Amino acid sequence: MKIIQSGFTLVEMMVTVVVSGILITVAAPSMNSLYEGIRARSAISTIESSFTFARSQAVSYGGRVSVCPLSTSSCGTDWTKGFSIFIDNGTTGTMDTTGGIADVILREVDAFNSNDFIKSDLARYSFNPDGMVINGNSGTFRYCAGATNSSSSEAISISASGRISNVTTSINCI
Template sequence: MKLELKGFTLVELMVTVAVAAILLTVGVPSLTSLYEGHRANSNISKIHSSIQFARSQAVSYGSRVSVCPFNGTSCDTNWTKGFSVFIDNGTLGTLDTTNGIQDTILRTVDSFDSEDFITSSLSRYTFNADGLMNLSQTGNIIYCPGEKTNPDSKGFTIGVSGRISTIETSVTCQ
């Protein structure tokens, strides 16, 4: 009686591993670019919707609403660590608890990937009760996944009227 063994030979296994390694070597850079593009779209959309939310809440509450990278007591400049949207009842850009007036945090966005870059021409965006920006200048926010010159970088401009426009040209975080 002949015993029949089932399985793979060493040569078959080595060929399979070699083919898998070649496919991974070719495919991983493409997947990384795809992932960074998706991450850029997702995160710039998150920032964009938070700015729109701040403007609509300013009109709804009839109050000044600010968006800034909030470090617990005041506005910071590092957008990568996350940011907050809050009703700004006190001193502009600080969480004020004096005179019984408490600024109310409406939304908090957690930090982004530590390798990403977010640049903003303004450290704080404040909308008045009429939905217009508090400052007489426009601002822009640019998100760059992974490196400052990534071709998947996205950005938008916020006009004095509070209108948000996507930046159509190529953008970098420099």
């Protein structure tokens, strides 16, 4: 009686591992750009919905609502560390949590990916009770995933009237 053994030989297994390694090496860079694109779209969607929320809360509360980067007791400058949306009761341009009438924080957005950076035309966006941006300051908010000016960068534009829209033209992150 002859016993038949099935399986792979060492040569077949080595060829399979080498071919798999080559395919992974070729596919890895394109997967990275795909991941950056998904990350940028997700982040700009979060930012856009947060600004829409801030504008609607300004209209609902009948007061000024501001959006600025997180810092200890005032607005910071680094948007990648996250930002807060708050009812702005002060006139000093800082988040007042100690003296006077305390600002009410409505929402905080957590930090974004540390490999990415955010460029904004304004350090702070504030909406009037009518939904318009205070002082008519419009701006563009750019989320740049990974490398500067990568094809996966995304942006939104905030007009003086408070309208928030996606930017469809080329995005400059420099």
